[in-house]
Amino acid sequence: MNLQDKIAIVTGASSGIGIAFSQKLIEKGALVYGLARRLNHLNEVKEKLGDRFIPVQMDVSRYDDIQDWVKSQFSEDHLPDILINNAGLGIFGNVEDLGVDDWNTMMNTNLNGVFYLTREIVPLMKGNPDHCHIINIASVAGLLGNPQISGYNATKFGLRGFSEALFKELRFDKIKVTTMFPGSIATHFFDQTGTDTHSNMLQPLDVADTMIHLLETPDNFLVNEIALRPLNPKNPDE
Numbered sequence: 001m002n003l004q005d006k007i008a009i010v011t012g013a014s015s016g017i018g019i020a021f022s023q024k025l026i027e028k029g030a031l032v033y034g035l036a037r038r039l040n041h042l043n044e045v046k047e048k049l050g051d052r053f054i055p056v057q058m059d060v061s062r063y064d065d066i067q068d069w070v071k072s073q074f075s076e077d078h079l080p081d082i083l084i085n086n087a088g089l090g091i092f093g094n095v096e097d098l099g100v101d102d103w104n105t106m107m108n109t110n111l112n113g114v115f116y117l118t119r120e121i122v123p124l125m126k127g128n129p130d131h132c133h134i135i136n137i138a139s140v141a142g143l144l145g146n147p148q149i150s151g152y153n154a155t156k157f158g159l160r161g162f163s164e165a166l167f168k169e170l171r172f173d174k175i176k177v178t179t180m181f182p183g184s185i186a187t188h189f190f191d192q193t194g195t196d197t198h199s200n201m202l203q204p205l206d207v208a209d210t211m212i213h214l215l216e217t218p219d220n221f222l223v224n225e226i227a228l229r230p231l232n233p234k235n236p237d238e
């Protein structure tokens with residue numbers, strides 16, 4: 001796909017890799033609708049990236065809001081080409097300490113949110129004469145279970161299953177589906193989990209370069225899954 005003038009939707013665009021994805025897409029000439037809850041952060045991103053970044057205040061766990069926004073924003077003359085389902089969060093802890101609300105927040109954001117937006121965007125992509133691409137941001141936690149992250153694991157394993165089915169369902173409609181499984185990335189993700197970030201983690205702009213590569217592959221060439229890892233994951237300061 002040639003990214004010049006493509007229309008992209010990036011969820012979780014107020015922070016972390018969502019900003020990096022938006023930046024790299026805009027550098028390639030795309031128009032980016034950046035979705036997140038914190039409008040002030042989205043406006044800061046717009047100040048940095050310019051008018052090709054369109055802030056959209058949205059909680060991806062609210063289906064009605066997503067439906068309304070998609071209906072009001074897109075039409076036959078203005079169809080999305082790219083959907084990056086990136087919004088997500090992790091709340092960690094032993095299973096007996098993981099609150100029911102915490103479990104539901106992760107499910108509603110990391111899994112239901114992806115379904116809600118994808119459900120609304122796919123019909124538009126089917127009507128798009130050009131090739132389209134959906135990229136779902138899972139995690140290595142979608143491939144490997146580990147102690148204290150059972151809820152997060154469940155959402156990302158679920159996302160893997162959803163994406164695998166979708167890739168097989170949509171490949172005949174000129175819609176690519178890719179799932180990315182990154183290891184630790186230096187973002188605000190770890191503010192909530194209480195883990196310190198460090199320079200040996202993956203860097204957001206490097207992850208975004210890989211996403212651009214996936215989007216720019218020839219039309220009949222699909223990378224359906226890709227895992228990304230730091231070579232040496234140890235904190236160099238420890």
Ligand SMILES: NC(=O)c1ccc[n+]([C@@H]2O[C@H](COP(=O)([O-])OP(=O)(O)OC[C@H]3O[C@@H](n4cnc5c(N)ncnc54)[C@H](OP(=O)(O)O)[C@@H]3O)[C@@H](O)[C@H]2O)c1
Nearest residue numbers: 012014015016017037038059060087088184185187188189
């Ligand atoms: N950092 C890592 O090590 C790592 C590794 C593998 C995978 N991932 C995945 O990468 C994705 C992005 O995370 P990040 O590392 O960039 O973390 P981050 O800096 O914390 O960013 C998370 C983004 O998700 C948005 N978000 C959260 N809940 C939302 C909701 N209900 N509706 C809309 N937006 C919501 C946040 O925006 P608002 O708060 O403004 O809504 C924010 O923009 C997540 O899916 C995460 O699971 C991260």
